[in-house]
Amino acid sequence: MEQAARIIPLYLLLLILASAARISGATTQDLAPGTTADHARFESLQGPFSSGPQVTEACLACHTEAAKQLQQTLHWTWEYNHPQTGQLLGKRHVINSFCGSVTSNEPRCTSCHTGYGWTDMNQPPPSTESSVDCLVCHDTTGEYWKIATGAGHPIYQPMELPKGSGKIVQPPDLAAIARQVGSSGRQNCGSCHFNGGGADGVKHGDLDSSLVDPPRSLDVHMSPQGANLSCADCHTTTAHSVAGSRYLIDARDTSGIDIPGHTDMSRASCESCHGMAPHSEAKLNDHVDKVACQSCHIPEFARGGIATKVWWDWSSAGQLDAQGKPMQLFDEHGHVKYLSTKGSFKHAENVVPEYRWFDGQVRYTLKEEKLDASRQPIQINKIQGSYNDPNARIWPFKIMRGKQPYDLVNKTLLVTHVFSPDDDTALWTNFNWEKALQAGTAAAGQPFSGQFDFVTTEMYWPLAHMVAPAENALECSACHARDGRLAGVGGFYLPSRDRNFWLDTLGWSAVFLVAAGSAAHAGARIFVFLRRRRKS
Amino acid sequence: MKGEMVFKRFERFWHWSQAALIFFLLTTGFEVHGSYTLFGFGRAAQLHTLAAYLLLGLWVLAIFWHFTTGEWRQYLPTTEKLGAVIHYYLVGTFTGASHPFRKTTLAKHNPLQRLAYLWFKLMISPLIWSSGLLYLFFNDWNSWLPWLPLEWVALVHTAAAFLMLIFIIAHVYMATMGKTVFSLIKPMITGYEEEEKERASAAVE
Numbered sequence: 001m002e003q004a005a006r007i008i009p010l011y012l013l014l015l016i017l018a019s020a021a022r023i024s025g026a027t028t029q030d031l032a033p034g035t036t037a038d039h040a041r042f043e044s045l046q047g048p049f050s051s052g053p054q055v056t057e058a059c060l061a062c063h064t065e066a067a068k069q070l071q072q073t074l075h076w077t078w079e080y081n082h083p084q085t086g087q088l089l090g091k092r093h094v095i096n097s098f099c100g101s102v103t104s105n106e107p108r109c110t111s112c113h114t115g116y117g118w119t120d121m122n123q124p125p126p127s128t129e130s131s132v133d134c135l136v137c138h139d140t141t142g143e144y145w146k147i148a149t150g151a152g153h154p155i156y157q158p159m160e161l162p163k164g165s166g167k168i169v170q171p172p173d174l175a176a177i178a179r180q181v182g183s184s185g186r187q188n189c190g191s192c193h194f195n196g197g198g199a200d201g202v203k204h205g206d207l208d209s210s211l212v213d214p215p216r217s218l219d220v221h222m223s224p225q226g227a228n229l230s231c232a233d234c235h236t237t238t239a240h241s242v243a244g245s246r247y248l249i250d251a252r253d254t255s256g257i258d259i260p261g262h263t264d265m266s267r268a269s270c271e272s273c274h275g276m277a278p279h280s281e282a283k284l285n286d287h288v289d290k291v292a293c294q295s296c297h298i299p300e301f302a303r304g305g306i307a308t309k310v311w312w313d314w315s316s317a318g319q320l321d322a323q324g325k326p327m328q329l330f331d332e333h334g335h336v337k338y339l340s341t342k343g344s345f346k347h348a349e350n351v352v353p354e355y356r357w358f359d360g361q362v363r364y365t366l367k368e369e370k371l372d373a374s375r376q377p378i379q380i381n382k383i384q385g386s387y388n389d390p391n392a393r394i395w396p397f398k399i400m401r402g403k404q405p406y407d408l409v410n411k412t413l414l415v416t417h418v419f420s421p422d423d424d425t426a427l428w429t430n431f432n433w434e435k436a437l438q439a440g441t442a443a444a445g446q447p448f449s450g451q452f453d454f455v456t457t458e459m460y461w462p463l464a465h466m467v468a469p470a471e472n473a474l475e476c477s478a479c480h481a482r483d484g485r486l487a488g489v490g491g492f493y494l495p496s497r498d499r500n501f502w503l504d505t506l507g508w509s510a511v512f513l514v515a516a517g518s519a520a521h522a523g524a525r526i527f528v529f530l531r532r533r534r535k536s
Numbered sequence: 537m538k539g540e541m542v543f544k545r546f547e548r549f550w551h552w553s554q555a556a557l558i559f560f561l562l563t564t565g566f567e568v569h570g571s572y573t574l575f576g577f578g579r580a581a582q583l584h585t586l587a588a589y590l591l592l593g594l595w596v597l598a599i600f601w602h603f604t605t606g607e608w609r610q611y612l613p614t615t616e617k618l619g620a621v622i623h624y625y626l627v628g629t630f631t632g633a634s635h636p637f638r639k640t641t642l643a644k645h646n647p648l649q650r651l652a653y654l655w656f657k658l659m660i661s662p663l664i665w666s667s668g669l670l671y672l673f674f675n676d677w678n679s680w681l682p683w684l685p686l687e688w689v690a691l692v693h694t695a696a697a698f699l700m701l702i703f704i705i706a707h708v709y710m711a712t713m714g715k716t717v718f719s720l721i722k723p724m725i726t727g728y729e730e731e732e733k734e735r736a737s738a739a740v741e
Contacts, residue, residue, distance in 0.1 A: 283581070286675040476578030482570050493687035496570035496577050500691050507698035514702045518709035525713075528630045 032140075032182050040179040047175020052116045052153055053130035055178050060129055067129035069240040075114045076125055076132070078102070080247050085363050089247050092121050094364045095413050097380045097400045097459040098197040098312065101367070104417040104443035105426075107151040112192040116152045122445070135174070137188045138181040144172050145191075149421060186212055186222065189231040198342075201306035205351060205398040206465040210304020218304050220469045234267045244268035249462060251292065251360035251385070252393050270294070290492075292358075292393040296474045297467050300350045301398060304466070307335050311346035312402035314416075315454035318431040326431070341418075341428040343403075353396030353463055355489050357385035360392075362460070367446050370411045373455055377401065378413070380459040387491035394489055398461040405437060409449035415440035539729040542644055547607075548727055550598045557591040558700065565697050588668055595661075610644055611654045618647040629713060639729055652707070660699045667693035 031038055039045055044058045060067055070076050079090035091109070095101050102109040103121040110118040115133050118125045125131070133152060135144045146154045147161075154172050161169045194200055194209050201208030210218060216225040221234070235244045236258075243266040253269035256276045267273060270293040277285040278293075287296075302308040319340055321327050326340035335347035363382045365371060371378050380400075385392030405414045417440035420426035427436035433452070441448035479486040480496035487497065543551070564584035567574050575583060602608040620636040625648070628636075637646035645653060670677070670689045678686075714720035723729050 283585075289675070475576065476581065477573070477576050480568075480570075480577040480581075493685065493690055495568055495581075495690060498687070498690075499570060499694070500687075503691055503695060503698075507695065510698060511701050511705065514705050518705060522709065522712070524630060528632075532632065 035182070039181050042179070045175065045178045047178065049174040049178065051156060052133055052135065052174070053128075055174050056116075056130045056132055056134050058178065059134045059181075063134075066134070066240065067132040070114065070132050071125075071127075071129070072239075073241045074245075075240075075242065078113065078125070080245075082247055082361075082363075084248065084361050087364060087366065089364055093366065095367055095380065095404075095415065097402050097404060097457050098203055098309070099418060100314075100404070101415040101440065101444065103415050104440045105419040107149050107421070108419040110151045111146050111148050112195075113152045119151050122443075135177055135181070136191065137184045139177050139188060140180050140182040140185065141177055142187055144174075144177045149419070184230070184232055184237075186230050189235075197309060201302060201304075202309045203400075204461055204463075204465075205301040205308035205310075206298065206463045208302070208304055208306040208308070210306050211465065214304060216469055217472060218468075219466050221467055222465075226469070234272070236265060236267045238265065246462070247362050249358075249360035249362070251358050251395065252289070252391050290387070290393055292395045294462075294464055294467070295353075295355060295394050295396045296478075297470075298353065298396055298463050298465075299468055299472060299474050299478075300352055301396075301463055301466055302349045302351050303468075305349070307333070307347035307349045308351065308398065309345055310348045310351065310398070310400065311344070312342070312400070313344040313454075314405060315343060315403045317341060317343035317427065318433060320431060340431060351398065352485065354399050355394050355396055355486055356383060356460070357387065357389070357392045357489065357491065358383050358395040358397075358462065359385035359389050361385075365413060367413055367415060367444060369413075371406065371413065371455070373406065373411065373453075377456040377458040378404075378406075380404075380413075380457050383460050383462075394486065396463045398463060400459040400461060402457055403454040404457050405433065405452050406455045407447075407449050408451040408453050410447050412446070413455075414448065414452060415444040415446055417443060540641060541727050542639055542641055542723055542729045543727045545727065546597075546601055548724060550594060550601070551724060554591065554594055554598075557587050557594065558704065560587050561591065562697065562701055562704075569694055569697075585672060588672070592665070595665075611650055611657060613650050613654055614647050616647060618651075621646050621648045625710075625713065635714070639723075652703070656703055660696060660703060663692065664696040664700060667696055 042062075044061055049055045049058070056067070074080055074090065077090065078092040079088065082089055091102050099105065099109070106119045106121060113125065113133075114136060115125055115131045117131055133146075136146065144154065146152060147159075154174075155169070156171050158168050158170050161167060190207070190209060190212060193204070193207050194211070195202070196207075197203030201210075211222050214223045216223040220226040221229045232242070235242050237243070250266075250269050253271040254276070255263045256271055257263075257274075258265065258267050258272040263272075270278075274293070276288065278288070279285050316338070317340065319327065327338060328336060328340075329338035331337040331347070333347070333349075336345060337347075338344050361384055363384070365378060365380055365382070383397075405416060406412060407414055414437050416427060417425055417436045417438075418427045420429065423439070424430050425432075425435040425439035427433065430436070434450070437448060437452055438450075440446075474485070477496070478484055480494065482497060484497060486494060561584060564575065564580045564587065566572065567580040568577065568584055574580065617636055624633060624636050627633075635646075667689055670684075671686070671693050674686050674689065678684075711720050711724075712718075
């Protein structure tokens with residue numbers, strides 16, 4: 001009895017400890033506030049999972065419509081039928097001024113497809129629902145990563161990476177990750193969008209990993225000291241379709257503050273939150289019909305300490321060193337300036353944008369389009385707009401420049417086969433342009449004469465991120481000056497920049513004549529006065 | 537005995553505050569025009585607008601004053617003695633002749649002044665005010681008058697500013713052409729015309 005009396009409290013204590021341990025073991029450590037489902041407690045997510053698609057199947061058992069939804073979106077189809085130009089765009093079809101085309105380079109490029117196993121651009125993405133990758137957008141642990149060359153798959157076995165380095169990398173723990181899924185955060189979006197063009201910050205200039213935890217001065221919206229928004233707060237998402245497009249942009253949102261049920265349900269514009277008259281000073285509000293918010297509020301891009309690529313000359317790719325080995329050269333800031341695989345680069349930080357009239361419509365130079373090599377640079381994508389176009393405003397751009405291959409006979413841009421782990425035609429492993437273009441164009445079904453050269457190109461990247469706090473917005477005089485930022489943007493009278501030469505010449509001449517006449521008259525008066533005084 | 541009061545307190549307040557505002561408006565205005573950098577464009581434009589509103593207010597007071605006191609008649613043009621005054625400025629001032637015009641409270645301005653100030657009031661000022669207000673409120677009417685671009689408004693405003701600057705240079709210089717350099721400026725400050733006696737003795741000299 002005495003013994004029992006001693007044991008019972010001990011037993012109770014153990015029970016309490018055990019149950020506490022069970023609770024803490026069963027829940028995720030950081031369940032997002034408001035969450036109604038703790039995925040860690042879902043039996044179907046206990047794993048183990050041997051592949052990504054297996055995880056997706058588990059997700060779809062409850063989220064029955066999710067894959068169908070996603071498969072309708074641009075993130076999945078990589079195909080966009082432009083309603084105004086009729087062009088068939090999307091990553092599946094366009095050529096850009098970075099790595100060129102997805103076609104013939106699939107397993108590398110489709111590592112950023114939101115699915116598993118899209119290995120041929122000539123085919124639509126895999127139709128099975130389990131080929132959708134849920135984790136890449138919904139992982140909250142930061143542990144999920146996809147191998148760059150796996151057509152969207154992560155690795156499933158320990159692997160030596162990079163090859164020959166002796167470093168063994170472990171595959172992600174799919175079950176552990178699946179038990180902690182949540183809303184898409186900036187890491188999820190950033191895993192692809194920060195790394196466009198091959199590395200951190202390379203492509204956009206206003207999107208790089210510095211936005212994961214930016215100081216207020218870098219991005220007033222995403223900084224924890226600022227509004228602390230995530231990407232999806234503005235890129236509102238309905239049925240897995242994310243607002244915001246690079247092919248057809250709402251260059252001038254006139255619907256103002258986004259009110260559910262009344263407006264477009266998209267917050268991918270400044271006006272969606274800030275309204276149509278965001279400044280306290282009326283004169284500043286007078287600007288918003290013709291100047292995009294971004295033009296003054298993104299004073300420079302690539303401000304987070306990560307350089308962006310501004311020049312990519314493919315024509316110099318393929319040179320090898322004395323030993324016949326590929327080279328890698330760096331500039332004085334430590335940025336790569338030459339790679340035998342890719343050619344010559346220029347990188348830049350804190351870059352002043354270039355400004356253009358822009359109505360939101362983007363037209364691409366597709367691989368079928370004849371180009372006029374006598375009129376370089378060739379516009380990889382063309383933007384349009386003017387002062388008189390009510391939909392157009394002055395927007396800031398990163399303009400990517402470089403040299404890209406084109407067919408001397410067919411007069412088209414060419415699809416280049418740059419990546420392949422196992423053939424002898426890919427540029428990055430064989431350094432032979434002829435073969436790389438032959439293989440690329442063959443894969444794309446594009447005619448290739450065999451004669452090629454390089455054209456200089458330009459590609460426009462409208463800027464919308466890295467918005468600085470109001471106090472760091474541009475001064476009026478950044479544009480209102482004889483030689484300011486808008487020196488090259490025409491079609492309208494800009495005070496302080498513009499004047500009429502004849503009016504100014506005539507005006508100042510008249511001022512000078514009257515002043516000189518007065519001075520002469522005064523001189524004569526003084527002369528007469530002095531002479532008279534001397535006489536008297 | 538002090539002379540007669542020709543420029544009343546309001547008139548002097550109006551004249552000098554208008555002068556100060558116009559100098560300031562010319563300074564900030566030509567900066568907005570891009571002729572130089574002083575305050576910085578944004579601040580210059582802000583100050584220019586503020587000063588313009590003050591001058592506009594002053595003008596409302598002045599117009600009211602002119603009509604209620606009947607002083608507007610001072611600007612009615614006349615050809616009487618006009619030739620004599622012009623002759624004085626071109627010749628007489630060098631030969632030691634005395635000014636053909638004598639100020640009275642009924643006629644404060646010589647015939648040339650009348651013409652100059654009428655030009656100021658009916659040409660320069662309306663031009664500068666109308667173009668200035670159109671400039672300031674461009675966004676509010678632009679959609680109604682799309683054929684009138686900002687450039688024309690700005691050019692008219694600039695042209696009016698040049699007329700204003702020219703007027704001021706001539707006005708300031710001619711203000712020194714009294715009996716002595718300051719004899720015309722002093723009554724604009726004190727309000728009182730010099731006494732007749734002094735004038736008589738000065739003439740004898």
